[in-house]
Amino acid sequence: MSGTTESHKIFEEHFEGWGFSSWEIREILFDYIEFVRVSEFKPLKAWLEEHHSTTTEV
Numbered sequence: 001m002s003g004t005t006e007s008h009k010i011f012e013e014h015f016e017g018w019g020f021s022s023w024e025i026r027e028i029l030f031d032y033i034e035f036v037r038v039s040e041f042k043p044l045k046a047w048l049e050e051h052h053s054t055t056t057e058v
Contacts, residue, residue: 010044 020028032047042050 010048 028048031051032044035047035051036042
């Protein structure tokens, strides 16, 4: 289960300080899994940066 551990570590690093609840993180992870199933593989960190960025453009 090292892949699960690695994904969990990436999530912790990516969402640290953002205040997401575990349920929100779970929903985001399900979105990622669905994306990989129907589209193409993309590393989790790259996908997070594309689809769940907290930066806003001014």
